[in-house]
Amino acid sequence: MKKKDNNSVQVVVATGIGAAIIFVLMKFIAIPTGISDTQVNVAEGFLPLLAAIYGPVAAGLAMFIGHALNDFVTYGSPWWTWVIVDGLVGVAFGLFKRQLDIQSGSLSVAKLVLFNVYQVVVNFIGWVLLAPTGDVLIYHEPASKVYLQGITTWILNSASVAIIGTILLVLYAKTRTKRGSLKKEK
């Protein structure tokens, strides 16, 4: 019970500070691609680490809050369909927390490959299926435009997660003490 209490405080703080980091990353380190409103998003690469440490609630909410705040101060009002999809992607990454088990300190290649396959599928569902469909239904934008934006975002976000996300996961796992690394002297 006591442990759970402490975890919930951690989730609240991780959500807040995670959102602040995502906001800063989105605002300052974005590498434009030429297609409107799509960029190589470094914040997306931070998401797997946040999700692997603090779970789906923290990752989903942090991404939702960070993205909404960023839209707020950049464009005046949030583009809700994309903000919501981004939050859902965070939740989906968080659901992989147990499989990844980063706190154990051992991150095998198999786990990383599995995670990367998972994230490409998640990003596909989010950016190619959900986000553009939402744009067509709610904002009535031409389908060809939003699907092109969706596909570009899918590729870029998957790449960002695959490169930056994987690097961060590996580096973080190295800082954890491996389970069973201590042995009784004979």
Added chain:
Amino acid sequence: MAKQLFVGYNERNTFLHRLSGSTKLIGFVSLSIIGMVTFDTRFLLGVLIFSIILFWKSQIKFSEISFIIKVIIGFAAFNLLLVYLFAPGYGISIYGTHHMIFGNPKHYFNLSTEELLYLFNVLLKYTFAVPLALIFLLTTEPSEFAASLNKVGISYKISYSVEIALRYIPNVQRDYRTISLAQQARGYEISKKANLITRAKGAIQIILPLIFTSLDRIEVVSQAMSLRRFGRHNKRTWYMARRFKSADYIALLMILIIVVVGIGLFKVNNGRFWNPFK
């Protein structure tokens, strides 16, 4: 530079500053949702004019927001161009009639009054909420913002997360600058002069220390909050919460009227689009 990039609260004494944060939050969210759904040009124009009048009343100076306005204009122009290039005949397919300005509907590139009206609607949708959002951002104190989120029914833990985010953005931003300058001094290039791969490498060299120091910060802050028994009870009170006054009730009533008019127009128009071509 920091000031340019971040619009924030400024203390003044207007009726908008005196309204409770919850009222402004409800107003902004409900107007932006109804505006997001409707394609009635008259309604969108009305809301835009209403929000510009409010903006003028809030005495916000143009210099405070000139940067964000430029970004929004650029964003809207570029998006409109894309919307047109990808589907020049979209307006015709929505409204079902064609009044051509040039070309004819059989060709890919043509321009019709319907398309112009559709593009105008899209432009209004990009812009109508901007004055409202700016009013909301510039007249609501961040601490009161969290209190008002809680008041409209969002759990206080989530409200607190939003508050922590708002509080720590300046800190993370400062950390980011320091680390970025330090790494650039060591020779990592992140400016536009370098190619994509060099820039990506530079970016990683900055975000690694940034993220790892922030993870430590999460640890420290959550321990401090646990020590103060955060999350012990199901409810909490807010120092910054404001009571609803009569002005709040009047404002909420006005918002309600606007929303009801918006919903009523769906009935009148038989759908989301207002069609003057029928």
